[in-house]
Each structure stands twice: as structure tokens, then as C-alpha cells.
Amino acid sequence: xxxxxxxxxxxxxxxxxxxxxxxxxxxxxxxxxxxxxxxxxxxxxxxxxxxxxxxxxxxxxxxxxxxxxxxxxxxxxxxxxxxxxxxxxxxxxxxxxxxxxxxxxxxxxxxxxxxxxxxxxxxxxxxxxxxxxxxxxxxxxxxxxxxxxxxxxxxxxxxxxxxxxxxxxxxxxxxxxxxxxxxxxxxxxxxxxxxxxxxxxxxxxxxxxxxxxxxxxxxxxxxxxxxxxxxxxxxxxxxxxxxxxxxxxxxxxxxxxxxxxxxxxxxxxxxxxxxxxxxxxxxxxxxxxxxxxxxxxxxxxxxxxxxxxxxxxxxxxxxxxxxxxxxxxxxxxxxxxxxxxxxxxxxxxxxxxxxxxxxxxxxxxxxxxxxxxxxxxxxxxxxxxxxxxxxxxxxxxxxx
Numbered sequence: 383x384x385x386x387x388x389x390x391x392x393x394x395x396x397x398x399x400x401x402x403x404x405x406x407x408x409x410x411x412x413x414x415x416x417x418x419x420x421x422x423x424x425x426x427x428x429x430x431x432x433x434x435x436x437x438x439x440x441x442x443x444x445x446x447x448x449x450x451x452x453x454x455x456x457x458x459x460x461x462x463x464x465x466x467x468x469x470x471x472x473x474x475x476x477x478x479x480x481x482x483x484x485x486x487x488x489x490x491x492x493x494x495x496x497x498x499x500x501x502x503x504x505x506x507x508x509x510x511x512x513x514x515x516x517x518x519x520x521x522x523x524x525x526x527x528x529x530x531x532x533x534x535x536x537x538x539x540x541x542x543x544x545x546x547x548x549x550x551x552x553x554x555x556x557x558x559x560x561x562x563x564x565x566x567x568x569x570x571x572x573x574x575x576x577x578x579x580x581x582x583x584x585x586x587x588x589x590x591x592x593x594x595x596x597x598x599x600x601x602x603x604x605x606x607x608x609x610x611x612x613x614x615x616x617x618x619x620x621x622x623x624x625x626x627x628x629x630x631x632x633x634x635x636x637x638x639x640x641x642x643x644x645x646x647x648x649x650x651x652x653x654x655x656x657x658x659x660x661x662x663x664x665x666x667x668x669x670x671x672x673x674x675x676x677x678x679x680x681x682x683x684x685x686x687x688x689x690x691x692x693x694x695x696x697x698x699x700x701x702x703x704x705x706x707x708x709x710x711x712x713x714x715x716x717x718x719x720x721x722x723x724x725x726x727x728x729x730x731x732x733x734x735x736x737x738x739x740x741x742x743x744x745x746x747x748x749x750x751x752x753x754x755x756x757x758x759x760x761x762x763x764x765x766x767x768x769x770x771x772x773x774x775x776x777x778x779x780x781x782x
């Protein structure tokens with residue numbers, strides 16, 4: 383027994399070292415030796431003796447030599463290589479068949495039937511119940527990736543391991559159940575913890591990626607074009623506001639001069655009974671003039687605002703800090719803090735600029751509506767007053 387095992391060890395070690403591609407970093411001589419070691423442990427633990435023990439060890443040494451011929455049907459290739467070697471050593475054909483059956487029982491999705499098959503399967507998968515499980519499985523993952531068989535993300539790999547633990551793998555022998563199952567359970571618990579952590583990290587990573595993508599999208603916006611648009615529009619609004627104020631001031635000045643002239647020159651002559659016909663035309667003229675003055679004042683009169691805001695207003699982005707009427711009663715420190723918060727938030731800043739343009743447009747709308755009404759009143763007042771004076775002069779001539 384000892385002699386054939388020594389020869390097999392030398393043969394398999396040489397075969398796997400010399401003919402196995404270097405991409406096999408899991409299914410290599412190191413894996414075979416781990417399986418042989420676990421097989422010896424099970425043989426002792428299960429109290430297996432004689433030819434059965436020897437057959438198990440021979441099967442353990444040969445079970446993965448078929449990888450030297452490729453991944454496909456490697457168990458069948460292992461059996462062929464086993465038969466060729468053992469026949470050359472004059473091993474009985476029945477023993478060779480028994481050993482090959484043990485090797486073939488290690489195929490995926492094959493349920494071992496005999497006690498010896500269960501022993502070899504437990505030995506082949508003993509790393510599930512050992513402390514170095516994670517490192518050994520990482521070798522399998524790397525092997526698959528190097529050979530372009532399967533590629534997994536970290537989460538996919540952990541989920542695949544959990545699925546194999548819970549759905550496909552089980553220990554069959556009493557020794558494995560007693561000695562390796564507890565460690566397997568710990569390894570499974572560790573996998574669940576790792577999966578939970580990976581999902582949390584993945585969620586954070588996705589959130590960061592989304593934020594970065596959003597920042598990149600925002601950075602792609604034509605910043606200078608936007609700033610130019612705001613600058614030009616704001617300048618146009620201010621220019622229109624100045625024009626409206628100028629027109630209102632012109633009307634205010636003209637009507638004030640007219641009222642002054644009327645009061646100084648015309649009203650003083652109304653005491654004379656001979657000028658009584660001028661009373662109503664003068665009243666009409668003065669009324670329209672005064673109304674024009676009032677409308678001109680309304681067009682240029684500023685709105686009164688509270689001039690205060692709270693930190694909640696800033697936090698909720700409710701206050702427009704670009705308009706002086708919203709902060710003129712606040713302290714310098716509060717204003718500087720609020721401006722700092724707004725400048726940190728690009729959306730808040732642009733929102734404030736949009737609001738500033740909008741409300742400035744509303745003010746312009748009010749000014750120009752009142753200004754249009756003022757011009758209409760002034761024009762109608764002049765026409766009606768001239769007609770009134772003409773009628774008054776006509777009737778005064780007839781009366782005379």
C-alpha cells in the first residue's frame with residue numbers, strides 16, 4: 383500500500399507541475415494535496431481500513447489530473463489517466479473500476495451513493511468547513527476570470543457562494559458533520575455579513591456616482607453663457623426701469639409746471655364775473671393735470687418690504703438675497719452668513735437670480751401699465767381741456 387501511494391504521489395505531482403497550465407491556480411497540486419490531507423483525516427475519523435482506505439487515497443490523488451487535458455469532462459479524463467497508470471502497475475481491474483467510480487462521483491450535481499463516495503466528496507469540499515475558506519475560494523474566482531469562464535462582481539461572487547452553501551453543498555459523513563459543519567456555519571454567517579456590507583458600500587458608491595454624474599452634467603452646462611444671459615437681461619430690465627422713471631418724471635415735471643402756471647395766472651382772474659365762463663374749463667384742466675401727477679408718482683413710488691429674513695428662510699431657499707429689500711434690516715453677520723450659504727448651493731444661487739429677474743419684470747409691468755395710463759390721462763386731459771376752453775370762449779362771445 384505504501385509503495386503504490388508513494389509512486390502515485392510522485393507521478394501526480396510531476397504531472398500537475400509540468401503539464402497543468404499556469405492559469406489553474408485553484409485546481410492545481412495545492413488543491414490535490416489539500417484533498418489528500420482531508421481524505422486521510424476522514425479515513426481516520428471514519429475508521430476506514432485496508433483496500434478501501436487505499437482506494438480513497440488513490441482516488442484523491444487522481445481526481446483532478448484530468449485538468450491537464452482541459453476543463454471539459456475532466457473527471458472522465460482523470461479516470462482514463464488513472465486506469466492507464468494503475469494498469470501499468472498491475473493493479474486489479476476491479477480495484478481500478480472502484481477507484482474510477484470514486485473519481486466520477488466528484489462530478490457536479492452527482493449525489494454520492496456509497497460510503498466511500500461520500501468520504502471523497504467531503505474531502506474534495508472540505509475547505510467549506512475550514513478557516514481558510516475565503517482565501518481558497520478567491521483562488522477559484524481568479525482562475526475562472528483568468529480562463530474567461532465566469533466573471534463576477536464582489537456581490538455576485540458572495541451571493542454565488544451563499545447559494546452553493548445553502549442549496550448545493552452538504553457534508554455526508556459523520557466525521558465531517560461533527561468536525562467541519564460548525565466551521566462551515568461560521569463561514570456562511572461571515573458570507574452574509576460580507577454581503578450586507580458589500581450592498582451598503584455598493585449603495586453608497588452608486589449614490590456617489592449619481593452625485594458625480596449630476597455634478598458633471600451641471601458642469602457641462604454653458605456657465606459663461608448663462609451668466610451672460612443673466613447679465614444682459616438684468617441690464618435690460620434696469621434700463622427699462624430707468625426709462626419708465628424718466629418718462630414718469632417728465633410727466634410729473636410738465637404737469638407740475640402746468641399747475642403752477644394755472645394757479646398763478648388763470649385762477650386769479652376767475653374772481654372777475656366777466657371770466658366766469660373759464661371756471662369749468664379751468665377745473666377740468668386742473669383735474670386732469672393733478673390726476674396725471676398722482677399717476678406719475680404712483681409709477682415711481684417704491685414698494686415697502688420687511689427687510690428681514692430667518693435662517694429657516696435661507697435653509698428652505700425662500701428668501702431672495704439679491705434684492706436689497708429682503709435684507710436691509712438684517713445685521714451684517716447674518717447677511718454674510720446667508721450669502722455664504724447661497725453661494726455654496728448652485729441651485730439656490732441660480733434660483734435667486736431667476737427670482738430677481740422675475741420680480742423685476744413684475745415691477746416693470748406695473749410701472750409701464752401706470753405710465754401708459756398716465757400718458758392716456760394726460761393726452762385726454764389736454765384734448766378735453768382745449769375743447770372745454772374753446773366751447774367756453776364760443777359761448778362767452780355769444781353771451782356778449
